[in-house]
Amino acid sequence: MTSNELFALDSQAVMQTYGRFPLAIDHGTGATLYSPEGKAYVDFASGIGVNCLGYGNEKWLEAVCGQAAKLQHASNLFYTEPYIRLAEQLTARTGMKRAFFANGGGEANEGMIKLCRKYSFDKYGTGRSTIITLRDSFHGRTVTTLAATGQDVFHQYFFPFTEGFRYAVANDIESVRAMDDGTVCAVMMELIQGEGGVLPLSYEFVQQVKALCEEKDWLLAVDEVQTGVGRSGSLFCFQQYDILPDVMSFAKGIGGGLPLAGILGGEKTAEVLTPGTHATTFGGNPVCCAGALSVLEQLDDDMLAEVKEMGEYLRNLLLELPGVVEVRGMGLMLGAGLREGCNAGALVKAMVESGVLCLTAGHNTIRLLPPLTISREEIDQGVAVMRQVMEAAL
Numbered sequence: 001m002t003s004n005e006l007f008a009l010d011s012q013a014v015m016q017t018y019g020r021f022p023l024a025i026d027h028g029t030g031a032t033l034y035s036p037e038g039k040a041y042v043d044f045a046s047g048i049g050v051n052c053l054g055y056g057n058e059k060w061l062e063a064v065c066g067q068a069a070k071l072q073h074a075s076n077l078f079y080t081e082p083y084i085r086l087a088e089q090l091t092a093r094t095g096m097k098r099a100f101f102a103n104g105g106g107e108a109n110e111g112m113i114k115l116c117r118k119y120s121f122d123k124y125g126t127g128r129s130t131i132i133t134l135r136d137s138f139h140g141r142t143v144t145t146l147a148a149t150g151q152d153v154f155h156q157y158f159f160p161f162t163e164g165f166r167y168a169v170a171n172d173i174e175s176v177r178a179m180d181d182g183t184v185c186a187v188m189m190e191l192i193q194g195e196g197g198v199l200p201l202s203y204e205f206v207q208q209v210k211a212l213c214e215e216k217d218w219l220l221a222v223d224e225v226q227t228g229v230g231r232s233g234s235l236f237c238f239q240q241y242d243i244l245p246d247v248m249s250f251a252k253g254i255g256g257g258l259p260l261a262g263i264l265g266g267e268k269t270a271e272v273l274t275p276g277t278h279a280t281t282f283g284g285n286p287v288c289c290a291g292a293l294s295v296l297e298q299l300d301d302d303m304l305a306e307v308k309e310m311g312e313y314l315r316n317l318l319l320e321l322p323g324v325v326e327v328r329g330m331g332l333m334l335g336a337g338l339r340e341g342c343n344a345g346a347l348v349k350a351m352v353e354s355g356v357l358c359l360t361a362g363h364n365t366i367r368l369l370p371p372l373t374i375s376r377e378e379i380d381q382g383v384a385v386m387r388q389v390m391e392a393a394l
């Protein structure tokens with residue numbers, strides 16, 4: 001089908017929940033994507049931080065296609081090797097104790113919220129179910145994870161939302177303390193707020209929250225859905241903050257493009273979820289887990305060092321673009337903060353039309369989440385298109 005045929009059929013047959021760019025994507029190689037008509041686009045978006053190995057990665061393809069040919073699904077009534085090996089890898093490389101597998105970030109966060117409340121219920125009984133989250137956070141689109149998300153725009157239409165969330169201010173430990181009304185069981189946060197604007201938490205604040213959680217026996221629940229799987233330059237972002245979460249979630253990049261997510265529980269939390277308390281039909285799907293095993297195998301220390309190096313390279317190029325006043329983020333999770341009055345949405349739309357896929361975050365930030373395997377040449381090409389657009393617009 002041509003792009004125009006796809007646009008027309010989508011407008012008839014698909015619920016119009018997405019503000020899509022007028023671009024259809026047909027295939028890709030490396031960090032470059034192609035429309036059905038064959039026009040090339042440098043990919044600084046990775047399907048929102050998902051396609052961490054880019055397109056056409058041979059080892060990943062071999063793992064995924066091989067597993068699909070062997071067994072595509074078995075359900076969690078039975079044991080299969082891929083999810084067990086994946087859990088072993090994830091725990092060995094993080095210091096966490098046990099894994100639970102889900103299918104997407106919002107769903108993983110639901111599991112993490114259930115775990116936090118059950119930890120507290122098992123130990124203290126009822127009345128201690130409040131979870132503190134941060135303003136400008138994003139935790140998902142289910143009714144409960146919308147409630148967990150600390151942005152008022154998400155608290156509309158779908159009432160009643162799940163009770164028991166209180167919103168503190170990032171990098172302000174006193175505002176976290178002020179939420180303590182005796183009903184708190186956990187603090188849940190992203191270490192770099194992604195959708196909220198690519199806003200890294202300060203090292204000091206994260207240390208203070210960790211200490212407060214230990215003092216009060218609150219669980220520290222870290223949402224690594226966007227920051228995880230090499231994105232920040234370490235396998236998980238918490239490893240750069242010198243903390244071990246009590247429980248954490250991951251999703252986006254883990255399957256290298258296949259839907260997979262999960263939570264990792266530490267010493268306090270590994271045995272909280274017991275038979276019958278949590279489950280999902282697709283969780284730990286063998287094909288998705290085979291893809292994830294290939295992702296983790298490729299994400300070794302050399303590749304993580306490369307992510308940091310490419311991240312620095314891209315950061316320095318972004319800093320030279322007109323209208324960019326600062327660049328925030330870590331590794332290949334970068335946000336170019338624009339000067340007052342710039343319209344990030346309009347700029348990104350023009351960039352997509354001109355041949356580079358970028359994202360926004362908050363009002364005033366262009367967000368970049370390129371494949372972790374992106375080459376210097378592809379970065380140069382993409383930034384050249386960004387420069388063209390910004391010079392014309394600003």
Ligand SMILES: *Cc1c(COP(=O)(O)O)cnc(C)c1O
Nearest residue numbers: 104105106138139140194225226
């Ligand atoms: C994307 C995202 C989610 C939601 O993940 P889905 O897979 O869309 O459900 C949750 N938390 C963070 C930090 C995210 O970036």
